[in-house]
Amino acid sequence: MKNYFSTLLNDPEIKSSLRISLPLVFVELVNSLYSLADTFFVKDLGSEALAAVGIAGYLLMLLQVFFTLFQTPLLILVSQSIGAGYRDKTRLITGEILVEGSICVIFLSIIFYIVAPLFITIQSGVAGLAFQYTLDYLRIRVAWFIIFFVSASFDTVFIASGRSDISLISNTIGLVSNIILDPVMIYGLAGLPRLGVAGAAWASVIASFLVIPVQLYYLGKLQLLPMRPAIFILPRKIIDLGLPAFIERGVISLGNNIYAGIISRLGNTVMAAHNIGLRIESIIYMPGFAFAMTASTIVGRHVGEGDFKRAKRIGEKVIYMGASLMGLLGAVVALSSYYITTPFAPTSEIRELASLYLILAGFSEFGLGLAMVSSGAIRGAGNTRVPFITNTVSLLLFRVIPSLILVKSLGVLGPWIAMFIEVYARGIMAYTIFKRYFNRLARRLIS
Template identity: 25%
Template sequence: MSERPLVTQNLSFRRKIWIVLLLAWPAIVENVLQTLVGFVDTYFISKLGLVEVSAVGITQTILMVYFAVFMSVGVGSTALIARYIGANNVQKAKRVATQSIWMSIWVGLLFGIGTLIFAEQILKLMGAEPVVIEQGIIYFRIVAIPSILISLMYGIGSLLRGAGDTVSPMKAGFWMNIVHLVLDYVLIFGIGFIPSMGIQGAAVATVISRIIGVFLLWRYLQKSTVSLASDWFKQWKSDLSIAKSIIQITTPAVMERLIMRFGQVLYFGMIVSLGTYIFAAHTIAGNIEAFAYLPGYGFAAAASTLVGQQLGANRIKDAIQFGWISTGLCAVIMGILGVFEFIGSEWMAHFFTQNLSVIQQVTIALKIDAFKEIPLAIVLVLTGALNGAGDTKWPMYSTAVGIWIVRVIGVYTFGVAFHWGLAGVWIAILLDNLWRAVFLSWRFYSQKWAK
């Protein structure tokens, strides 16, 4: 779908459903491809051993903090781009794009330098066994020092989605992930004259695929019909009014994601304390259940774009309806996927390990997680809708309570104090999502965000 404004008067309810689906499906496919790579990545690494699985799992936990910041810069950009596209103010949209790209560059460089200096200290904070940390440092340094690649991928992708183009990021993701899959196998296990590089090979494959992803996204941005990237280098100086607007929307979104990720670091540390095999089971379960919530990100992207564009055109009723339509469609789809997750949990666990104890733990976690899918659909899509409206504070409030009170305390209480192990951990995750689903539904229903 091209990045043309989607604001049209007098749309029927059926037409609105169709527009949501048109915007959501490319984003869903893109996320499926990314998760598939993570799935295969974990599968390949699991052949090296559970220590390597835990090393990559711990590293990914830290990287989630990085992703949180990079994605949040994109939240502000998406909201403003959508608003100005909806108001047919293309020149203002271009100014937002310019400032967003530069912000992505500087933030990525900052995190890369931080990784170069503090990689070992950061991983030691997780409290893993020395052999796990030793492998984790290798992977972490290779994939995170060039953080500018990750930052630009999120930044450019958010600009395209804000303009209503979810197809181009999907295309870039497709080719990036194809390259990743091929290189993953070749560099991890070796083939012909190419030696086996193990966990280091997995990291190198990731970096090369990200280089390709940034290149493709940049080409698509240059070719966009509203030419969002046409003046970015000429206008390299800061536009304080635009930068301030991006930061005002971005700051609560950054805080929301950091609250989430630092909370995850804390309770992941609790899981690590339960043992390497328990954490390996948690990592495997997380990779499997990621497929079930992928529609949430697609419909969240659609809701963010549509709510922002409708508000830009001063069509508040349409913005509200698009938000609820996106939420309802996603809840149905993720609920169905939850049923399949419950039924096939043990079968899926066998793909990653033959260790019966780990398989049992993964199965328990996935059966509990199946009940989380509908609440999570509501959380993801309404967060996207509120972010598209620029109302980023309330998702931050819901996450602060959900992660630091419901989830962290729940993981300690059920998982550690009650000795329920991984089952207790995933029960706490379920309760957190139930809380946030209710809270965000109330906020969106209030319609105060539209003001």
């Protein structure tokens, strides 16, 4: 076993994959802390402020789904262009997608700014002070949403170029800036006016803005500063690559909301246990997202080179690593579920239910890893339609419909069993398609 791991870690292709994926694991952690910062610092303003930040957070996540329209094509086209050795073309691609994406984001921000009160009412039904706090926070973030889009796009370029270490640096700077600015702007420290919940929104905006000069500096060092295109030549490719990924995110979000709705109807105790389990499980997702992005980057680079055989070989290695790591972490969580849930569960019934959820979820993580990383590898090969179809069909056919049926006889155990089956079905489908049909699916999009 020792010789096996020694050989594995000395594999140059494994090493190159880990150089990308390991910083991305920490990027995911930083992003999780980023989202928690505002929540932590507004807690002393009262329950209305806490609720407002939470409600606005859900609506902002919904709005960020639109980023997928542009960042998925950006990741694929930049990785393939760098693989092909076309650095100037990479700069033109980045410039064009930035311009077209920014126009759409500004237009979307204006609409969302106007209809924000309606969205808040539909999503949460809150009124009074909580409604006003939510509206203030949301409108500030939405008004400057272009900053978040530009920063996220530069981050995608770093990842696509294999420099996830720079992504970690820039995200960490953003997190530290946000942590410093939050108390200053919320509570009016250092002679500044006390802005309350609005201060948390302004802190996030300013922190993201401060990251952009750092990103531009590193893009300059990498000779990847965006170039303004004379003519737009990519709209068709952007739609071809981005639209399936965008619809996939939307359908999965809808399906997961239906799934959560089935569980919530079983009572507050069941839903509390489910949410505790989900929050703990979310830690295991981080390596999955990291290895999925790594697979997209490395496979895309070698497809851009025209070396489909190497793209498939390294893609398989990344899939094995990502799925195995998630499976290992999942097993640890499953076996220690009773102890992990204890600090979060206010009653023994909630603890037992949350523990049961984590046992099923933990032992399903290997299948989820297969699904996430295989889909990432297929996207990197230039095909976003297949992951859209497999992930959507799997979610509806193996999770949502069985949950509706099984919940009647098994209670909450029914949807949880459906979840377990669905992630393995999705993982096996995605990996089988990658393994058997890679050469048919792969497309060299750069010429």
